Amino acid sequence: MWLQVDPRSSIPIYQQVVDGVKTAIAKGILASGDRIPSIRELAVELTLNPNTVAKAYQELERHRVIEVVRGRGTYVAKAPSPPNLEERLQQIEETMQWLLVEGHHLKLAPEDLLVLFRNVINRWARNREEGHRDGPGGGDHQSDEEV
Amino acid sequence: MWLQVDPRSSIPIYQQVVDGVKTAIAKGILASGDRIPSIRELAVELTLNPNTVAKAYQELERHRVIEVVRGRGTYVAKAPSPPNLEERLQQIEETMQWLLVEGHHLKLAPEDLLVLFRNVINRWARNREEGHRDGPGGGDHQSDEEV
Amino acid sequence: MWLQVDPRSSIPIYQQVVDGVKTAIAKGILASGDRIPSIRELAVELTLNPNTVAKAYQELERHRVIEVVRGRGTYVAKAPSPPNLEERLQQIEETMQWLLVEGHHLKLAPEDLLVLFRNVINRWARNREEGHRDGPGGGDHQSDEEV
Amino acid sequence: MWLQVDPRSSIPIYQQVVDGVKTAIAKGILASGDRIPSIRELAVELTLNPNTVAKAYQELERHRVIEVVRGRGTYVAKAPSPPNLEERLQQIEETMQWLLVEGHHLKLAPEDLLVLFRNVINRWARNREEGHRDGPGGGDHQSDEEV
DNA sequence: GTGGTCTAGACCACT
DNA sequence: GTGGTCTAGACCACC
Numbered sequence: 001m002w003l004q005v006d007p008r009s010s011i012p013i014y015q016q017v018v019d020g021v022k023t024a025i026a027k028g029i030l031a032s033g034d035r036i037p038s039i040r041e042l043a044v045e046l047t048l049n050p051n052t053v054a055k056a057y058q059e060l061e062r063h064r065v066i067e068v069v070r071g072r073g074t075y076v077a078k079a080p081s082p083p084n085l086e087e088r089l090q091q092i093e094e095t096m097q098w099l100l101v102e103g104h105h106l107k108l109a110p111e112d113l114l115v116l117f118r119n120v121i122n123r124w125a126r127n128r129e130e131g132h133r134d135g136p137g138g139g140d141h142q143s144d145e146e147v
Numbered sequence: 148m149w150l151q152v153d154p155r156s157s158i159p160i161y162q163q164v165v166d167g168v169k170t171a172i173a174k175g176i177l178a179s180g181d182r183i184p185s186i187r188e189l190a191v192e193l194t195l196n197p198n199t200v201a202k203a204y205q206e207l208e209r210h211r212v213i214e215v216v217r218g219r220g221t222y223v224a225k226a227p228s229p230p231n232l233e234e235r236l237q238q239i240e241e242t243m244q245w246l247l248v249e250g251h252h253l254k255l256a257p258e259d260l261l262v263l264f265r266n267v268i269n270r271w272a273r274n275r276e277e278g279h280r281d282g283p284g285g286g287d288h289q290s291d292e293e294v
Numbered sequence: 295m296w297l298q299v300d301p302r303s304s305i306p307i308y309q310q311v312v313d314g315v316k317t318a319i320a321k322g323i324l325a326s327g328d329r330i331p332s333i334r335e336l337a338v339e340l341t342l343n344p345n346t347v348a349k350a351y352q353e354l355e356r357h358r359v360i361e362v363v364r365g366r367g368t369y370v371a372k373a374p375s376p377p378n379l380e381e382r383l384q385q386i387e388e389t390m391q392w393l394l395v396e397g398h399h400l401k402l403a404p405e406d407l408l409v410l411f412r413n414v415i416n417r418w419a420r421n422r423e424e425g426h427r428d429g430p431g432g433g434d435h436q437s438d439e440e441v
Numbered sequence: 442m443w444l445q446v447d448p449r450s451s452i453p454i455y456q457q458v459v460d461g462v463k464t465a466i467a468k469g470i471l472a473s474g475d476r477i478p479s480i481r482e483l484a485v486e487l488t489l490n491p492n493t494v495a496k497a498y499q500e501l502e503r504h505r506v507i508e509v510v511r512g513r514g515t516y517v518a519k520a521p522s523p524p525n526l527e528e529r530l531q532q533i534e535e536t537m538q539w540l541l542v543e544g545h546h547l548k549l550a551p552e553d554l555l556v557l558f559r560n561v562i563n564r565w566a567r568n569r570e571e572g573h574r575d576g577p578g579g580g581d582h583q584s585d586e587e588v
Numbered sequence: 589g590t591g592g593t594c595t596a597g598a599c600c601a602c603t
Numbered sequence: 604g605t606g607g608t609c610t611a612g613a614c615c616a617c618c
Contacts, residue, residue: 023244052593072603073604097271098166106232106239114265116239154510159618408555408558411554489609
């Protein structure tokens, strides 16, 4: 399963679901137009309350990440154009500043963090490739891009 | 004041205080051995509940960022050697992965994020320099900034 | 086609059909006595479940907007005299009040809304003219009445 | 009470609460910075489930209409600058078009609707004045603005 | 005290 | 079958 949840984490479960779906899309495991499990299916799969999953799905819909077709199911959105772009860009910069602060207290200079970030990116790219290869549905989406 | 708090933020106030102190240290505004305001002083200054400030200070002490000397006050720790390094390094990497996911949904490629990160670092370096220049070197706590 | 439906909208599809038919009539694309597609035809055309179309047609019939002639087809009603006029007038006024509230939060004064409404009316009138010119079917039914 | 709810309406209760708060603000009954009832208070007052009220409050917060201060209560936002302005403006125009369609079937020409709208505005202005006069707290906010 | 999250179980509208 | 809404009752973090 491309989605896992840790009920003991301090991060709300619904937020974990939101992040998990976003991650699966970013990794290429889910592609535009793919159907994702219904609320009830996912609730059974992860042994969660359907309401919890519903809350996550609503949040994802609000962010234009998925699209709900009443009575038929839920799908990964076609053109995931984010709404409040500025706000979220600012959040990204704040997170980067947090990295600098946290790094300083771990005695990591900005250059160290830059190197670390590069490593994370490379590892990510490799995983993404795998995600493409053994993704759902067999040969539905290619994986022939260079890394 | 080198510390500000937004009561309307979704981030807990005590967490904002923790982050604020860490940031001030990382920026060079506070240095090892500097005295920081007492719980009551800070509570008055920021109009917070003393319990809230106390909780933040506890957290900072647990992370070896500050040291409380009974009856004399609280000081920035000499050698802020982090305890649970492994755990926090992992958290940093997770945060970087989150940047990749969020960036993907904002149509920012890893390279874009790398550039963005570099910008943030540069801006940070500039601010840090200023922090050094007109830092709290003179009296108890400086407050001569324009408002 | 003078009717389009968005399955991803939060507005029920049957309601979209109802509104669509009413709009076509108001625009002059459909006129009194015109034949409209059968339930099955429309369902095929829009790839909808026939039940959904049937529900829409029922609603339209209840509002005296269309008339079903058993075995012969469905037609735009002659004298679309509304049944519950009071109720619907009240609904119109409520909608106008909603416009004022929503406008206030968008910093639009009532005068601004009035201007905006005038613009919408003008645009509407222009479209309506076009609807007249290149109406459906090419001369099958005239609809050059004044309103 | 400046908020009423009809449990038998087809409009979701939480939506009624959202609209009600917005209306109260637009009418001047609630002003920037005013405290609004806590979730539990309002739930008791309207005999609703707290979760229902919470959902409404979250929606209002997302629209920047209210601000939540943890542990202290909820307040009408200072600078209610709406986020997705374009989207909401478009919704307003669509609503105005709906008025034209609905008016046509009620045999109301656009000019009639314009007149009707003017009436609604005037009535609204009068009510707003009253709302100011016998608002909460007596003379806390003035009501001497032109109408 | 406040709001935030989660579960359980129910009913409804839509397709 | 799908998602949307509501209730009831519980636990938790924060202030």
